[in-house]
Amino acid sequence: MVRPAPPFLDRAVRPASPRRSTVSLPPTLSRVRRTTGWPPPAIACSWFAEWPGDGPLLVPNGERQVLQPHARRYRGVLGGCDHRPVSDHATILHADADSFYASVEQRDDPSLRGRPVIVGAGVVLAASYEAKACGVRTPMGGRLARRLCPHAVVVRPRMDAYSEASRALFRVFEDTTPFVEGLSIDEAFLDVGGLWRISGTPTEIAVRLRREVLEKVGLAVTVGVARTKFLAKVASGVAKPDGLLVVPTDGELEFLHPLPVERLWGVGPITAAKLRERSIMTVAQVAELGEPALVRLLGRASGRHLHALAHNRDPRPVQVGRRRRSIGTQRALGRRPRSAEMLDTDLVALADRLARRLRKAHRVCRTITLRLRFDDFSRATRSHTLAEATAHTPTILDVARGLLVAALPLIERQGITLIGLTFGNLSDDRAIQLALPFERGGTSAVDDALDGVRERFGSAAITRAVLLGRDQGQSVPLLPD
16 A cells, blocks of 8 residues: 655645646655655655666656756665666766876976976875886885886975866866766766756767866866766776776676776775685676675675676765765875884874864864884774764874874884874764763864964964974875865
């Protein structure tokens, strides 16, 4: 028996007349379905079963007509069926600037064009394709990079120039389509499925996007076009540098399966080694292995994840305005010995910088993670989760110091080349759960005053005494949160 729609849902969703109309699904539709049971899964399944993936989604119940961009935004909300509103056409673009930092340097200094360029002296932050041809990679040490490519030009990073180039790049992305999901300062997913009549086919849009980025920003960008986000990113990686690759829907697995297993998201050196120990070299062999065998080999989460990707099952939509789930910063220390006091000073600088970013984005965190890299390039993490979320610098610093003290014996045995901090379990600072005596403890008056001074006069206008005269490292440009 189909339960009738409650009156408030009638007003929000259904048109007043029996004629077809164009409306938007209300943001509360998922909550309404959970609490009222309407619409039933069977009806939801029938809606998506007949939707072609492009153009309007025709909903028989009430003769509603929802345009594709709105349907994409609510993809997966109406559960209970296997019919995902994933387009039958390659409508997702993954655009990625080539060697971003190095390309900006070559753009701004014509004498560097065609020559191997390394950005960063102590640690390689970026390398041009001419330098990569000599074996230079990030984050390689500067001394090793110069040995591999002795004729390379080493330039100091200019973060302000990279930030401005990133903003110009994303302006072109947003002029192309309103559905842009930034991944980093130089790459993004773009959904162009609703632009057939306005801008042409996805391939035509991709060609035009590459031309406009080159003309307006002065950088080369590689674009992969596919039906899913995963495959679009793989396609752009295969097409680099300065290429365009469109994966047709009837040739997805033919393109994907011959690739090495490292092309699958989530396959790092350790997972790749496990697979190669069993002579699993390609994505096709992962697909043939079967989900149960992958779960036994890699664990439940990783096994199911890789099995889905090996068959190009990726129902995720392009999400606009998605906020970060964690933020972090780190500092390379080199190989010289460092005392506990020196490490504490480095940690203070990282905590100050990261806590300010947290408050500027109006976020609070519960989990603080200390990240370490040792002389043998092995890594370790130590984390602690607070009972209440905070953006209070002294509270965060106390936890970070405790983690560092606990890790000092390991550091003394293995040395240290990098220290970093990550804040996780982020939430909005306006949604802090208050505790008795109902005082909001997210920040302090001192934090607010320091943030105000730095915002007005610059980050170097006021600092801790222990940090005076110390190089606090480069501030890497980030996407707005």
